[in-house]
Amino acid sequence: MGKQEERVDWWKDRPWRQIQTNLREIDMVDIDAEQYVAELQEFKANVAMINTSGIIASYPTKLPYHFQSQYLQGDSLEKIIKACHDADIKVVARTDFSKVRRPIYEMHPEWAYISPKGKIVDYNGDVHVCLNSEYQQRYAFEIIKETITTLDVDGMFFNMGGYQVRDYSGVQYGICHCDSCEQKFADMFNEDLPKTEDPNDPVYKKYLLFKTRTLQDFKQKQYKFIQNIRPDLSIANNLELQEGFFRQESNTALDRELPRWQYSASDNTKYVTSSYPNMVSSNTTVDFIDFPTRHVAVSPHQQSLRLAQALANGGALDYYLIGRLDNHQDKSGYEQVKKVFHYHAANEQEYLNLISSAKIGLINGSDGNQKEFRGWFRFLTENHFPFDTIMNDNALNLSWDKYQVMIVPDYQPISDELAEKLDAFASEGGTVIAVSKAGFQDDEYQERQQPALKCLGIQDVNIIRSDMRSAYLHIANNKPYKRLPVTNLLYLDGNYVFAEYENEVEKHLNLIPPQMFGPPERCYSTNDPTEHPGFTVHSYGEGKGVYIPWEPGQLFYRQGYANTIDFIAELLEQFVGIQPIGGNLSPMVEASLYEQKDKNAQLLHLVNGSGHFGISFYEPITMHDLKATVPYEGKPTSVKSLVTGEDYEFTADNGLLTISVPKLSLMESIKIVN
Incomplete structure (x- = not known):
């Protein structure tokens, strides 16, 4: 091992160009350390992620429940890692403790994930194990210790961490009901585990808290364990302590709902660089189309777009493929990936210590309405408003001093503390834009009696109506809307919040309730415009709150019409007063x-x-x-x-x-x- 004092925090101020060769068992039969390094150098990669341990040990293990590969005939991992270090390439150990091989399950069936129907998940002889099982909570730590004391790695990545309830074919098996989960949930809430994932079930809302708390505890335990042995390691995705690197994927899937998210890499990168600035944002472009098609690459131009988006949003470069670089069966992406990697290598010092100049913050998180969020991502990107993504779980720890606008795109379960910070932001001169049911739940997913954000000037919510298809918003005066000079209508679809507002709230646009749309002879409105607004503006202290009682982002993400994006651009420029590039x-x-x-x-x-x-x-x-x-x-x-x-x-x-x-x-x- 190298001297630890010389290697602590090596990832800071280091240009990061990572390639993950997701090595299969058979790749170890004839792997050659020097060739492996030479292939990496052709890309000018300076970080490599290599499979080491977990489901399969890719080195000779001394542990009885660590299934050793039978294909260790080529150069050893020790030799490969040394060759990487000699070439100034750091090595991240890829591990996966979400499954064990069937023979190990047979010895310890109590480690397995159990479905609500009492079944295990056995996928090609790999059996899912639960986060709360003795395997992950205790035995995996023995494997981690052996890995980081046997192998001179520089970092660790834990694949498929957390609660894994889906197999590689995309089959969902439901909430784990193993003895460990049942006992821990009962101890925490004095309840039985819910059988289904029903967001309206009070017990399921408690289960969401259960997952959050147990996963946070586990990650802290894992981090402290590793740091006590190897404080020089860069550990992936530990948001609780916000050190190391944050690894995500820009990927595709055969059955994923369309539209394809063209800003995947920008989205993934932006929220790390904005919300966790002390971590390296390592968003990888996944070479293959989907799990069943791992040996065929996506478009090479999709790869290069992802990499360009990562650089444009302050992130690092990362490329992930199945197998080795030399024996990969579809090398069509190599040329484009190399071009971007080579460009970064030539200009790497220019990409260190970047600070976003954005004046807009866009709130997001795991519990957000992602379609609404993505619509706002497009609104801002395609109108050239620079913005940061502020993640809900770290929003309280970040300074908002540079921002003029904070947008809450139908993010419903926000804490009292975050609501207070948003109100204070408005009171001190900023503008808060909130959409639909933003803040209508607390951070334990319980419905609030009143919306959390006082800056909006909402007195009461009467009803939330979801059947608003064929409703419109009437524009009585087109003068403020330069992009909408010859239309008097905005179209709606989806939810609309009927609310009571304080007297001083300014109301803009007028809702026309759903009307007849067939047959053509009867396609005319029998409804007059009402007093229900399309958006409101409420002066609050030195700033203001803007409320949109429908969901333009979700509508634009699904449909993409200029009628919607032009309205949002006008709102931002004319009523909020912020200018784009x-x-x-x-x-x-x-x-x-x-x-x-x-x-x-x-x-x-x-x-x-x-x-x-x-x-x-x-x-x-x-x-x-x-x-x-x-x-x-x-x-x-x-x-x-x-x-x-x-x-x-x-x-x-x-x-x-x-x-x-x-x-x-x-x-x-x-x-x-x-």
Whole structure:
């Protein structure tokens, strides 16, 4: 082992280009350490993730319940890791304690996950084990200790952590009812485990808390155990302590609901860099289409778009494939991945210590309405409003001083403390935008008598109506809505909250209740516009609260019509008073602006998403003669492209900097030196 004092926190201020070769058993038959490293070097990778332990031990283990691979005939993991270190490549150990091989289950059936029907999950001879079982709570720690004392790894990643209730074919088996879960749940809540996942069941709401608490306790226990042995290791995804790296995936699946999320990498990266700034955001582009099709790659341009999005949002590079680089059967993604990895290697110092310049925060979390959130993600991205994603579980620990607007997109279960912070933000001069049922539940999923956010000026909620198809919002005065000059209507579908408001609340737009839409001869409204608003504005202290009682984000995410996105752009500019990055950028261009800490400079990133076409990803169309306008006081000393190396023309006037971009292919990164 190297000297620990020289290796503590090695991941900080280190450019991160990781490749995960998800090694199969048979890959160890003839693996060659020198060739393995040479393949990584062709990509200019400087971090490798390698399978070590858990379901299968990829090294000679001394533990009786650690199933050793029978294919350890090539170079050993020890030799591979040493070769990586000699090439200045860090190694992260990939582990998986979610399953055990069938013979081990036969010796310890009490370790298994048990479905509500009393069945185990045996998938190709691998049996699911429960987070609360003696295996994960005690025996896995013996495997971890052996792994990190036998192998000179630099980090650890735990695959499929938490409560795994689905197999690789996508079959859902339900809540675990093993003896350990039943006992722990009874001890915590004096209740029997719920049989079904019913969000309206009070006991199921307690089960959600049970999962959160037990998983937090487990991660803290795991982290402390590892740190006591190897404090030099970078540990993945420990949000409680917010150290190490945060690993996520941009992936696809054959049966996943459409539309395909084209901002997957931006989304995953942004919320880590915004909400957990001390962690490395390592969002991986998954090479394969789905589990059943692991040997065929997604579009190479989908791969490069994901990587460009990661860089544009302050993240690192990560690529994940099945098998080794040399024996992988579909290498179609290699060229595009190498291009982005090589670009980053040439400019790696420019990507250290970036700080987002965004003035908008968008609240999200595991309990959020993801369709509403993604609609707002698109609203902001495609109108070029720079924004950060603020995760609910860490929002209280972050400074909001730089933000002018906080958006709560139908995030329902928020704590009293977060509601108070949002109200204080508005009172001190900010704007809070809340959508639909935001804050209608507390953080234990219990319905509130009154909405949590006082800044909205809601006195009472009368009814939430879900059958609003064929309802409209009437625009009586088009003057404030420059993008909607010749339409008098916005269309609705989904929920609408009928509420009572305080007298001083300004109401905008008028709801027209659902009306006849067939046959054509009777497609006319017999309903007059009502006093129920399309949105409200409430002055609150030095700032204001804006409330939208329907769900425009969810509607836009599903349908994508200009009628919706143009309205939101007008609301943000005319009624909230925040300006986007200007110029002539297409909605298909994602723009972000970051400060380079300690370099007295900024990075303006442009990512060309024009290759996303329907459900496919093609090479993006090259765009010419673009202009981008950003806020800037004074005049920069230089404006230079990191992609082309060219100096770009610019004008600086009245607090705005306009940059001329001759050509945009996949991406552009422009360094603005003060």
